Amino acid sequence: MAMNPESGLPDEQREKVSRRTFIKGASAVAAVGVVQIPGAAAGIDKAGVEPDILGPGPVSIRLRVNRSDLDVEAPPSTTLLDLLRDHHGLTGTKRVCDRGSCGACTVLIDGRVVDSCSMLAIDAIGSEITTIEGIGTPENLSDLQQAFIETDALQCGFCTPGMVVSCTALLEQNPSPDRDQIRQGIAGNICRCGTYQNVIEAVEYASRKGGK
Numbered sequence: 422m423a424m425n426p427e428s429g430l431p432d433e434q435r436e437k438v439s440r441r442t443f444i445k446g447a448s449a450v451a452a453v454g455v456v457q458i459p460g461a462a463a464g465i466d467k468a469g470v471e472p473d474i475l476g477p478g479p480v481s482i483r484l485r486v487n488r489s490d491l492d493v494e495a496p497p498s499t500t501l502l503d504l505l506r507d508h509h510g511l512t513g514t515k516r517v518c519d520r521g522s523c524g525a526c527t528v529l530i531d532g533r534v535v536d537s538c539s540m541l542a543i544d545a546i547g548s549e550i551t552t553i554e555g556i557g558t559p560e561n562l563s564d565l566q567q568a569f570i571e572t573d574a575l576q577c578g579f580c581t582p583g584m585v586v587s588c589t590a591l592l593e594q595n596p597s598p599d600r601d602q603i604r605q606g607i608a609g610n611i612c613r614c615g616t617y618q619n620v621i622e623a624v625e626y627a628s629r630k631g632g633k
């Protein structure tokens with residue numbers, strides 16, 4: 422049987438101990454909803470300074486959303502999706518799977534496509550967040566939103582805000598994407614109604630018009 426020279430335990434037993442210890446520690450943090458600030462995962466940083474612990478009670482969170490500063494008091498365990506929907510009333514961003522697999526909750530963080538259900542709101546502090554409400558309004562639709570209507574690129578519409586956000590980011594980076602590039606651009610967005618073909622046509626329509 423292989424023995425570990427540091428612990429003096431058989432390798433197999435040492436593995437079990439480390440896993441149990443890790444799970445115990447992780448569960449304690451999850452159970453009370455506290456968050457260690459970034460860089461503090463090891464408990465004490467290299468200079469021997471104890472990390473700040475945020476929570477579990479509410480803390481002040483200022484986010485830059487759609488070119489405005491929004492302030493709220495919320496637990497640091499609040500996801501960006503919950504903060505946008507429940508605290509700021511930005512319900513265009515949808516919650517479907519709530520686990521980072523469907524793309525319904527897509528927003529832009531400094532121009533990058535992000536699933537807001539899988540990010541803590543406090544991790545978005547200092548970034549420019551754009552939601553579907555920041556892309557266009559019913560009175561002033563973006564070219565791409567207009568294209569979704571023209572090409573009939575939605576059925577139930579539940580995936581549509583996330584699709585529009587992803588396609589907006591795509592056209593920002595590549596104003597003339599080909600069909601494969603459009604498919605890649607929406608690869609993280611699931612449409613249960615199957616509107617993919619019309620979404621591709623909407624992007625091409627907006628692209629031909631030189632818009633986004």
Ligand code: FES
Pocket residue numbers: 515516517518519520521522523524525526527536537538539
């Ligand atoms: S709700 Fe966020 S990815 Fe599905």
Ligand code: FES
Pocket residue numbers: 574575576577578579580581611612613614615616
């Ligand atoms: S239009 Fe219904 S899920 Fe996409």
